[in-house]
Each structure stands twice: as structure tokens, then as C-alpha cells.
Amino acid sequence: MAEPMLALSGVSRSFGGLMAVSDVSLELPQYGLSALIGPNGAGKTTLFALMSGFIRPDSGQVLFRGEDITGRAPHRNALRGMARTFQIVQPFAQQTVRENIAVGAHMRLAGRREALERAEIVAQQVGLAPQLDKPAADLTVGGRKRLELARALATQPRLLLLDEVLAGLNPAEIADMIPVVRSIAASGVTVLMIEHVMQAVMNLAQHVWVLAQGRLIAQGTPAQVTRDDKVIEAYLGHGTAARLRAAEVAR
Numbered sequence: 714m715a716e717p718m719l720a721l722s723g724v725s726r727s728f729g730g731l732m733a734v735s736d737v738s739l740e741l742p743q744y745g746l747s748a749l750i751g752p753n754g755a756g757k758t759t760l761f762a763l764m765s766g767f768i769r770p771d772s773g774q775v776l777f778r779g780e781d782i783t784g785r786a787p788h789r790n791a792l793r794g795m796a797r798t799f800q801i802v803q804p805f806a807q808q809t810v811r812e813n814i815a816v817g818a819h820m821r822l823a824g825r826r827e828a829l830e831r832a833e834i835v836a837q838q839v840g841l842a843p844q845l846d847k848p849a850a851d852l853t854v855g856g857r858k859r860l861e862l863a864r865a866l867a868t869q870p871r872l873l874l875l876d877e878v879l880a881g882l883n884p885a886e887i888a889d890m891i892p893v894v895r896s897i898a899a900s901g902v903t904v905l906m907i908e909h910v911m912q913a914v915m916n917l918a919q920h921v922w923v924l925a926q927g928r929l930i931a932q933g934t935p936a937q938v939t940r941d942d943k944v945i946e947a948y949l950g951h952g953t954a955a956r957l958r959a960a961e962v963a964r
């Protein structure tokens with residue numbers, strides 16, 4: 714089997730008395746698009762931070778492209794090809810979209826002209842080309858999400874961790890964004906997305922990991938995990954799966 718893009722084994726992290734991520738092991742294959750889902754507070758963002766080096770695990774190991782990167786600083790992981798977006802988008806508001814994207818491009822390109830050219834290519838990929846010369850402050854929520862995506866893509870990642878890129882978008886904006894995310898994965902970038910919008914997960918993900926109270930409770934195709942009793946209970950409460958089945962029989 715080909716070496717995984719990312720492999721976690723027994724990763725745990727607590728904050729005070731709270732076990733935010735507990736003994737998580739998973740392997741992301743080299744290519745494709747997978748999703749990390751789970752109820753609020755399940756530990757998804759903490760897991761991203763552990764993968765990318767923003768926080769250190771208390772125990773466990775993180776391998777990226779075969780190399781042990783446990784506890785390694787985010788900028789070093791970025792240089793090796795891991796990019797991450799954040800739930801809260803914070804662009805340099807007064808700078809143009811082009812300049813904002815070029816910040817990401819500068820990680821690999823020292824020259825100003827090359828970085829600005831790269832910004833243009835990436836803007837096309839995410840549908841921001843018409844806005845290149847606008848200040849970032851003028852972008853809509855959807856535009857800001859695209860900008861966050863573009864800044865990450867401009868670093869030329871092998872693995873892209875997307876933290877709720879669809880949050881706050883209306884249904885039309887979500888429908889516009891789904892093909893953008895799909896095209897990034899199709900271009901050969903491995904994508905792992907945290908997502909609450911199930912329509913997008915069902916549409917995009919080949920594989921889904923489900924986290925609840927810090928633990929991985931299920932994995933599989935979107936159809937498999939949405940039928941899984943443990944997943945239904947994690948979202949809707951203990952006993953729900955049995956109640957749903959009883960209601961189905963009674964109908």
C-alpha cells in the first residue's frame with residue numbers, strides 16, 4: 714500500500730480536565746477528499762491544530778509524508794506541504810485580494826512579481842479573479858472564504874486542511890463553492906475538510922471520519938456513516954437510533 718499522506722497514532726490532548734482529543738488514530742491516503750465531522754465541541758478543530766502543529770499532543774504521533782512531525786512548528790509543516798484554513802477569516806483588510814493571496818505565495822516565491830503572478834493563477838482557481846484589485850475588506854463572506862482558500866492554495870500544498878469553508882454561506886454560495894473544492898482535490902491536492910454542511914459532505918467526500926467527545930466513533934463512506942447508530946446517537950442523543958427504528962416499524 715502507498716504511504717499515507719498523514720498518519721496519526723494514539724493522539725491525545727487535554728485542556729485542564731477536559732479530554733478534547735482522545736487516542737485518535739487515522740490514516741489519510743495520498744489522494745482524494747475526506748471529511749471530518751462531529752457535533753459541536755467534538756474536538757475537530759483541536760485535531761486540525763494537532764495535525765498541523767499549532768498545538769502539541771500530550772501523547773501519540775503524527776507522521777506527514779512518512780516523516781515524524783509530532784510537535785513541529787506550523788511553518789515547518791507548511792514548507793513540507795501542509796496548509797490549513799481557519800474558521801474565522803482574517804485577511805489584511807486594506808490590502809487588495811491580489812496582495813493578500815501573494816502573502817501565501819511568498820512562502821515559496823521570494824520575488825514580488827512571481828508571487829503576484831501566482832496569486833492571479835490561484836484567484837482564477839477559486840473564482841476570485843474579478844476581485845483581484847479590490848481591498849479584501851470589500852469582499853462578501855463568500856468572497857472572504859474564497860480568499861482564505863486562495864491564501865492556503867498559494868503555498869502550493871500537498872495536503873489542505875479546510876476548517877468549515879462553507880460556514881456562514883447561503884445555499885447558492887455553498888452550491889458555487891462545492892465545485893471549487895472538488896477541483897482542488899482533482900488537481901492532486903489531498904483535502905481533509907471539517908464540515909457541518911452535510912449536503913457538501915455527501916457530495917464531496919470519499920471517506921468520512923466521525924469524532925464525538927474527542928474520540929473517533931465511526932468512519933466510512935458518507936452513506937455508511939450517516940446510517941451508523943453511533944453517529945446518529947452522537948448527533949441526536951442517546952436512544953435516538955432505537956426510537957427512529959421503532960417509529961419506522963410503526964409507520
Ligand SMILES: Nc1ncnc2c1ncn2[C@@H]1O[C@H](COP(=O)(O)OP(=O)(O)OP(=O)(O)O)[C@@H](O)[C@H]1O
Binds near residue numbers: 728731752758
Ligand atoms: N485552547 C483551549 N483551551 C481550553 N479548552 C479548549 C481549547 N480549545 C478547545 N477547547 C475545548 O475542547 C473541546 C473541543 O473543541 P473544538 O473546538 O476542537 O471542537 P470542534 O469539534 O471543532 O467544535 P465546533 O464544531 O463547535 O467548532 C471543546 O470542549 C472546547 O471548549
